Amino acid sequence: MVLWTDLAVDKRRRQLDAIPRAWLISPPSGILDVTAVPESCGLLSDEEITITRSSVDILLSKLARGVWSSVQVTTAFYKRAVVAHQLVNCLTEIFVERALAHAAKLDEHLKRTGQVVGPLHGLPISLKDQLCIEGLETTMGYVSWIGKYADKNAVLVDVLIECGAVPFVRTNVPQTLMWPETFNNVFGRTLNPYRTSHTSGGSSGCEGALLALRGSPLGVGSDVGGSVRIPAAFCGLFALRPSYGRIPYCGAVNSLEGQDSILSVFGPMTASISGLKAFVRAVVHAKPWLKDPLAIRKKWDEEEYMLVEHGNGNGLCFAIMWDDGVVVPHPPVTRALRKVKDVLEKAGHKVIDWTPFKHNELGNLTRDIWNAASAEDYKVTTASTGEPVIPTMELDVTGPATIAPFRPARPGISAYQLWQAQKTKRDIRKEYLDRWDRTSSVTDTGRPVDAIIGPAAPYAAVPHGKNRYTNYTTVWNALDYVSSIFPVTAVNPALDSKKGPHIFISDFDREIYEQYDPEVFKGLPVCLQLTGRTLEEEAVIAMTEIVDMALAKHAKNDAKL
Amino acid sequence: MVLWTDLAVDKRRRQLDAIPRAWLISPPSGILDVTAVPESCGLLSDEEITITRSSVDILLSKLARGVWSSVQVTTAFYKRAVVAHQLVNCLTEIFVERALAHAAKLDEHLKRTGQVVGPLHGLPISLKDQLCIEGLETTMGYVSWIGKYADKNAVLVDVLIECGAVPFVRTNVPQTLMWPETFNNVFGRTLNPYRTSHTSGGSSGCEGALLALRGSPLGVGSDVGGSVRIPAAFCGLFALRPSYGRIPYCGAVNSLEGQDSILSVFGPMTASISGLKAFVRAVVHAKPWLKDPLAIRKKWDEEEYMLVEHGNGNGLCFAIMWDDGVVVPHPPVTRALRKVKDVLEKAGHKVIDWTPFKHNELGNLTRDIWNAASAEDYKVTTASTGEPVIPTMELDVTGPATIAPFRPARPGISAYQLWQAQKTKRDIRKEYLDRWDRTSSVTDTGRPVDAIIGPAAPYAAVPHGKNRYTNYTTVWNALDYVSSIFPVTAVNPALDSKKGPHIFISDFDREIYEQYDPEVFKGLPVCLQLTGRTLEEEAVIAMTEIVDMALAKHAKNDAKL
Structure with a gap:
């Protein structure tokens, strides 16, 4: 062989x-x-x-x-x-x-x-x-x-x-695709061009x-x-x-x-x-639905792109999610959120706070669903050559391996158990949608919140092997909400000094807090995430353009000073 | 208790x-x-x-x-x-x-x-x-x-x-919903008003x-x-x-x-x-998508209802599925198919034959997916009162029970096995869509077949306990194709005499054949099924209206004779 x-x-x-x-x-x-x-x-x-x-x-x-x-x-x-x-x-x-x-x-x-x-x-x-x-x-x-x-x-x-x-x-x-970093047995590891020691x-x-x-x-x-x-x-x-x-x-x-x-x-x-x-x-x-049986027969909707259902894009109400109730973001991410809030308000939009709902549960359910059979999937796929399943993305793989939470630590479950996880996830999707809908009582627009703006991750790009928390993005997969990413700023040690410890939500939160060092992250891009509801691609793109324009205008105004 | x-x-x-x-x-x-x-x-x-x-x-x-x-x-x-x-x-x-x-x-x-x-x-x-x-x-x-x-x-x-x-x-x-008849431990059995000895x-x-x-x-x-x-x-x-x-x-x-x-x-x-x-x-x-997270954000499309993508409804090409390659329908169903073909051709539409593709495999996969955990689902649900799970819909439940094929005859499977069935089903959905698409070479309309017309079941309503073949409908659930039902005629012993045996596709086909007796089914309605592609609700409704109008016109012309 x-x-x-x-x-x-x-x-x-x-x-x-x-x-x-x-x-x-x-x-x-x-x-x-x-x-x-x-x-x-x-x-x-x-x-x-x-x-x-x-x-x-x-x-x-x-x-x-x-x-x-x-x-x-x-x-x-x-x-x-x-x-x-x-x-x-x-x-x-x-x-x-x-x-x-x-x-x-x-x-x-x-x-x-x-x-x-x-x-x-x-x-x-x-x-x-x-x-x-x-x-x-x-x-x-x-x-x-x-x-x-x-x-x-x-x-x-x-x-x-x-x-x-x-x-x-x-x-x-x-390997397996189920990592938030990029390394496999065929081609090796990919580096971050802004800082090659980072992922x-x-x-x-x-x-x-x-x-x-x-x-x-x-x-x-x-x-x-x-x-x-x-x-x-x-x-x-x-x-x-x-x-x-x-x-x-x-x-x-x-x-x-x-x-x-x-x-x-x-x-x-x-x-x-x-x-x-x-x-x-x-x-x-x-018309991809003519070629892909799972593609949804839904035309590009210019009316949705024009934000007709969102007050034609005037006087929108955004909600900022400062943290997800599990991990508090590093200072550059929080500064980016503040900056976006500021430019949106200057552009005539309203900004309120978003209270995350069951984000931890949604993350756990998502992993339960993936890992229902992931171990067997990887085993079957790698069997023909015997290549090892990669246990960690750490640089020093001989050291103590930090197992990312979505590495399957257990054998598969039964179909019945899987159905129960899927049912619970579906129920939370309904609760989340209802909560979103009920925000119409606080937006002053007559509509629920138009989009949620939050972190894409609790940090800028981390050193290799350290990207261990993905739930700022994963919840939206579980909810099937449309999400965009847009750049806001870069880590600047002069603006993003390390804060004193907050009251930690969890040990994990403390661990992420301790990871921050302005000099280590210096110069790395900081992006945020904008989230709309299911199948709102047109509206999410349009609202991302609105946020980006507000940021650009602000940058220009700054330059004028 | x-x-x-x-x-x-x-x-x-x-x-x-x-x-x-x-x-x-x-x-x-x-x-x-x-x-x-x-x-x-x-x-x-x-x-x-x-x-x-x-x-x-x-x-x-x-x-x-x-x-x-x-x-x-x-x-x-x-x-x-x-x-x-x-x-x-x-x-x-x-x-x-x-x-x-x-x-x-x-x-x-x-x-x-x-x-x-x-x-x-x-x-x-x-x-x-x-x-x-x-x-x-x-x-x-x-x-x-x-x-x-x-x-x-x-x-x-x-x-x-x-x-x-x-x-x-x-x-x-x-009970369980997973029967093509209606009987449960709470309310008992429902009868067919056209013939109460039938389901x-x-x-x-x-x-x-x-x-x-x-x-x-x-x-x-x-x-x-x-x-x-x-x-x-x-x-x-x-x-x-x-x-x-x-x-x-x-x-x-x-x-x-x-x-x-x-x-x-x-x-x-x-x-x-x-x-x-x-x-x-x-x-x-x-806008049900504002209240149901699984409801698809797709507006009612009047253009699709006007059949713009189907030549504006003029000179459509229908395909008739005379049988599904598993069970040949009873004579009244075949007569209904012939009648529909005839009135559609008279109305200026083209009618060609539909070759079913992997219908048996799709039926088996569907049952594999349902039964991945159905036994446990029923057990858990009935546990609190100990009501028995109904094993048959036969009238004489003390006689030999004929277990319908979707009664779970086995315990559940693993999530991995379930995923494999789901993957195979997805792959067949792609093959089926491609086959549909390729019919554009034989329709003379420049389009693929506009809709498939076939049986809804191989028979009119059967006596209680005898509805044992549902695959004429189930395949479209597996493929997620939109299907309508429309009435065509009623069983008429003078027109629907029993035919001599055909070459049986299977023992089951023979069993269904033997079940037919014109006097037993006399007067029961005969309906057919019209099938379009995924999320084509508007077009399927419109095409059903076209077929119904052609049938009504024919009935009127008949009356004039």
Whole structure:
């Protein structure tokens, strides 16, 4: 039998061979922040730097008008992605020729017909390593899946191609996907470009790292407990976690398959806020329900995007969740919340406090549901090569392993036990919805709270192995609420000094408190999360744009002083 | 400890006490067809007979204009419902005063404001015994639930009241709900009004029997495997099985709770085709997603009802499924299919054949998923009183029990095994959707088949205890396709003679074949099923209307000859 380690070595060798020699750089050593390297390394031309700095709306506009060709744009991002990979180890499948041939066909079509192929014409898009592309391997972090070539595209890949996009790289994931960091036996560990000693989060951690380095204008991650939002938050990006079934999942590989209660979803991650609407609108317009039986037949609703049911977006009432009743966030996160409250009030919106309800119970139920059969799922999947199931994301795996709470510490449960957990979760969803509804008595708008704004995590990106609390994102998966991530600020030791200890809610809360040191987190991005109700993608995107505009206006006003 | 039998006796006594003495009739004996009794028994006035014969659209129109008051309409239907109950044993909760008081309030509102309360203003609606009403017991066929008074309405009850409807009776169900007939330890057995030696189907069998006797203009049943459609088909009605989440389920009681993979849904049952649209449109307009976390945020789509994506309803292409590859239907069902094909072709539509795909596998997977924990579910629920779990619906329960295939014959399975069944089902859903999509190559419309028309069951209503094959309906639950039921004809021995044996697909197919005797089924209604894709409620209702109109025109033309 072939050793699993040999299989992994061979796969990495083949990956290296897929990189054009001319694109290899000498990564700098001794620096933790590598975000400047893509532009300083000398590989990208000035125009390529301009292209890769452009927002999604600018890119789409210039691509549609033929100002930039898709080959040009795809080449620029490909080069930058390969640089990013050399800095933070973020790619899995690299297929330069194929992507450029695809881009060339789009260019030819535009030249010949004067028409774009679709709303994402010519735009390179990076994909998490679950989204099968015909003819390419999908390893999804499992040595056991090396050599598993897809015989067809995932539905979302087909849809994106139909929209004119150019899938151009696939990005790394943690083994099993069920980690909020990114490390596996095939490709190893991904680093946070703002501080390589820290994690970029997970499970879509490589999308986070790649997008932060502008190695892609728009990426697709998946999220069953925070896997789109945590890396977006750790890497200073925008992102959206849509509701179950809004974006097609069919034909993608996954772990815990058959778990029908808390569904994983695909969502966009990007440095451009315009990427959120562009992605969701394009995908929904393509009627994914005709190709994916689980995709919801719900058209893009421009009225919902115009916030007709939210007072047309004027005088909104946001609720801030300062903490979730389990873990108090670090000072930079609390400062970000204060800042958002301030700019929203200045923009004429109302801001009240949100009282979290049964967040701990929801987190526990979610883990009960995942772990109902996760141990067996991992065992079956890894059996063919005998690769070990990774027990910790700590750097020193020989040291005392800190088992993250969602590592299955027990064998599976019965179907009856699973049903009871699912029933309890459903009941809490009803209680939560009713609580939300009842806020109409305190908003003064005649409506319930329009959206909840809270932390995405209790901290900025933590050192490798230390991301042990994901419930700020996971509760919204359990409730199936639409959530976005948006950047607010960066950790600044001058503003974010360590506070004296608060009254700890729990030992865990104390542990997270003790973890904070302004110098260790210095410069890392701080993002927040905005949450609307189930299937409110259009409204959540619109409200995120409103918050972002308020922040931008505030930044401008600050600059004027 | 109180004997469960005593509890049941007491509950039935209280039920009898709830019936106004003046409404008691002397049910005729010695006749099997009791459908004429409500109008011949002398309890209803001529106007009440006119009211209870009226279709839903006429009722709503006259109620809205104040031509008939809600008290008048509700009284008429209540009397007729109580007569029906004495004939076929179909009611559970009877609350005359409360319903009439509600109706009086609506009348007062209309008189005072000139406005209706909502689109269902004043219409009495019967509800399956799962739909909790504040202050009333919800036994759902379990002795163990006698005395379980609801402290609030189910969401759908609230929504219907908001729409102006008058919930006025609740209707009986089989113990556990998981039977296609209706019999339980509390209220006993429900009979088919067209032939009382036959079943009215299940699990919404009492809605079927009540509506066939025009004891209600519109009823709500639930359907996890055919429980709305089987009784509708056995009782000659229209019905709709919507997709998961289109109609709110929250706050209703159920069995197998926490089973999140094949969801039970509520749907309308009615003798008036206009009832389908009136119900779905009204409920969806009320935005049930604001009250039920599992209700899908999808507005009523008039464009979909106008069949814009189906060539505006002109020159549709239907596919007929003559059999499902498991059981060949009895002659009256096949004749009904031929008749529908004929009238649709005369109306300018195309009709092709449908090849069923993995229907047997889908049925088996569905039972695997239900039975993953059904035995334990029933055991836990019945434990408090020790009432026995009913092993058969045969009349002679001392004889050899024929265990229906969905009775759990085995203990539960593990969560991992459940996930595997759910995964396989999901994969077949994709295969089925793709097959549907590929029919665009043979329809000549440029579209895939617009709808599938097939049997609702392989037979008209069978004698009690003999309804042993439900897969003609269950497959669409597994696929989550929207399905309607519509009446076509009645069993006519002169037209439906027994055929010589065909080549049997299986022993079971032979058994069903042998069951047929034209004289035994004489006069029973024959309905068919029309199936569209997931969340196509609007289009399925519209296409059912098209088929019904074609049948009506044909009947008129026949009459002219």
